[in-house]
Amino acid sequence: MGDAGDQWHGRGSRPVRIANCSGARGDPGYQMRRQATQGPIDFITGDYLAEMNLAENAEKMAVGQHDGWEPTAWDGIAETLDVLNEKRIKVIINGGALNPAGLARKTQALVAERGYDLKVAYVYGDNLVEEVKAELEKTGKLPQHLDGENDHISLMENATALVDTKGKPIVSANVYLGARGIVKGLELGADIIICGRVADASPVIGAAWWWHNWTDEDYNQLAGTLIAGHLIECSAYVCGSNFAGFDEYDLENFVDLPFGIAEVAADGTSVITKHENTKGLVNVDNVTCQFLYELQGSIYLNSDVTADTKELKIEQVGKNRVKLSNIRGYPPPPTTKLAIFYHGGYESQILFNATGYATKSKYALLQKQLRFGLQQKGLSDKFQLLDFQELGTPAPNPRSQFESTTYLRCFAQADSESTLYGLLKTFSEFGMQHYSGFHLSLDMRTALPRSYLAFYPGLKPQDELSEGVAILAVDGTVAKKAEAGHPPKYQKLAPRENYETANPVDISSLGPTTKVRLGDVVLARSGDKGANINIGLFVRKAEHYPWLQSFLTRAKMQDLMGDDWRADFFIERCEFPNLLAVHFVIYGPLGRGVSSCRLLDALGKGFADYIRDKVVDVPESIVRDMSAIKESRRANL
Incomplete structure (x- = not known):
């Protein structure tokens, strides 16, 4: 220009x-x-x-x-x-x-x-909202999904729900x-x-x-x-x-x-x-x-x-x-991202508290009661999603009741408000049949159905803009x-790189290990990309990098995710050698994106510190080095 x-x-x-x-x-x-x-x-x-x-x-x-x-x-x-x-x-x-x-x-x-x-x-x-609406109503076909060219990816359930243009009307579409x-x-x-x-x-x-x-x-x-x-x-x-x-x-x-x-x-x-x-x-x-x-x-x-x-x-x-x-x-690339939002349905959440002793059994009883009541009302199969999430672990020998208290998050999505009102009614009917020490968070407004927006990340040819x-x-x-015109040339997208380290070391050769939190020796950052979470982790000394490369495999990341891992997720891995970093994309945890995600951490920002909180075996030499680095930094505060 x-x-x-x-x-x-x-x-x-x-x-x-x-x-x-x-x-x-x-x-x-x-x-x-x-x-x-x-x-x-x-x-x-x-x-x-x-x-x-x-x-x-x-x-x-x-x-x-x-x-x-x-x-x-x-x-x-x-x-x-x-x-x-x-x-x-x-x-x-x-x-x-x-x-x-x-x-x-x-x-x-x-x-x-x-x-x-x-x-x-x-x-x-x-702003292409009218164009996208017209095309979808005319052909019934969606633009190609952003992750559609990845043969290893299974799109999340309900990912293409917006083909129902009457029940799931499009709200916005912007490239x-x-x-x-x-x-x-x-x-x-x-x-x-x-x-x-x-x-x-x-x-x-x-x-x-x-x-x-x-x-x-x-x-x-x-x-x-x-x-x-x-x-x-x-x-x-x-x-x-x-x-x-x-x-x-x-x-x-x-x-x-x-x-x-x-x-x-x-x-x-x-x-x-x-x-x-x-x-x-x-x-x-x-x-x-x-x-x-x-x-x-x-x-x-x-x-x-x-x-x-x-x-x-x-x-x-x-x-x-x-x-x-x-x-x-x-x-x-010849295409650019097309962000389509549509009415996904309705959602609600109820937060149930439990204190201390036998918490797992308390939450198991509550779930049994609610599922029984929903079955009696013929609502069991009417939900897009009915998820029970246990948040927190009671502290051993707690010094306050707050330390002993956790909560169960009942998160639900459905096509109609009536299904979610049915969930609330079921709770009210069984509310006085509760477990020992049952109590609620004060604000029950989140238990009332509210409309939610869902996200479909598509692709749009640049030459059509x-x-x-x-x-x-x-x-x-x-x-x-x-x-503005169009770019003079394009480069076809190649499959994203996905590999383990080329020359892994035998970790046992790095000397004796000790159990520490991963975050004691590694920094990281994570975030959201539609349905996916990315995370990059890095060490701060070049001599520590062979350990990180060899330790952080795809299988190890899956293992570190623990009970959060699901069979339909997929992991990509690559490395940034000059940054002493290993990077992963985990496909699927955020469902249909931030606006309709079932997780509390819908933006994926907390995922890195969850992984850094894991206790792992680390060579003692690396732990000593990092302790010295941190002590030196604190001494200069």
Whole structure:
């Protein structure tokens, strides 16, 4: 893509400094202002969209209860506009959600009101809900599932339920756009670009692409920026949030964390950092954790580029400065992700408490009573899901009743509200036939049926998209539109890598072992990808890596999952040797995704610390090394 003019001093001759201000809809507006005022930056980007936002907003927007954009995105613009104008900082955010044009017009009105010479634009083309509805009703065929090409995967039960277009109507359908529309907007002079569902890293890619005047075939540069965007897009994660090693530092350092900054050079390498004199930390351990978050293996896909991260290097190059390099780029895949949400049915949960003695038998009796009552009412086979989950273990010889108390979570989903009301009625009928010491959590509102949304991750051919950007005039009308076009070439997706380590060592040769928690010697990060959980685990000394590679096999991960493992799950494994990391994708635990998941940890974030809590045999030499590292760190607090 060409360039419409060079308005910024130093553009292209130095790294572009991109500060992210949001990774979720709840991130407050003042985070944008902080990034604009706490130090020098060129761009502010923001990712306000999780997979759930669009669907929830669509339902409210349809009945006039929502504007379609994320309110905290508007808060950020309103609080920061004076600084943006003064410092000429450009903004690219996906906070426009379902209505990027609406948020752009609202922003343009504020720009005009204050008399600023700033151009506002919005990206269009991601919202395909009417197209998807029409195609499904016409053909009865769903778009290809995101995991459909993996022959080892069995789609979860009810995964294709939305073919029932009357009983399971579609609520939203948005494709993940790349950076092409953003770059077009910047070429046309836009200062503030409002997007809908662009991919999380696309605002960062667009900013660096335009700044360095790359072509759309500068794949190494685009791939490097893709990973930089992946690292900074998630709120404060790259600065210390969600960090497995947080307990090795002063906890005060993690209160009121800053958000990340990427300094992207012309060759696509980058330095991850934060503003000076702020809390948090940017070091190799935390950046490695964040890199391993929400991966699907060593190949990272985006609408503009495919990034091969197998040989990624992460190096400390200064205080709170970490360099990324050694990322290879290739043409993007011919398809992009299509996130479809639909009405899955109704769900409810009831929380039953038990204290101390004979807890297992208490919960077994309760289940027998409820299942008997449901059978009497003819409801046993009416549920999509009826799951009884025991949470917690009573402490031995407890010092308080709280230590002795656990709860049973009865989680249910069904096509109709009446089935769930039948469950509640069954409980009320048998409630006074309860086990010894029976009591309930106070809030019973969750026992009432509520509608829930289910997720279908599909694929959409990129050449069928009509992506573009619209530049607004002072009065909020569209002054100019430009089509983004399509990538010049594609690369067919290859099966994801799945292998054990090439040269495992005999663990017995590493000396005597001792039983410790895995987390005593390993850091990790986990997250969600539709139905799947990913987890990356790494050691901090190169001499420890052969043990980790040999110990963490697919069979060992299955064993570590314990009773959570199910026969229809599938595990993929790969390695990141420069990061001393082993990575897994476990297909299936999250069902139909976050919005309808039966698990408490629907985002998969707690999975890593569950695995790290397992007691395993570790060579004593590794345990000694890690104890010394942690003691040294604590001594410097």
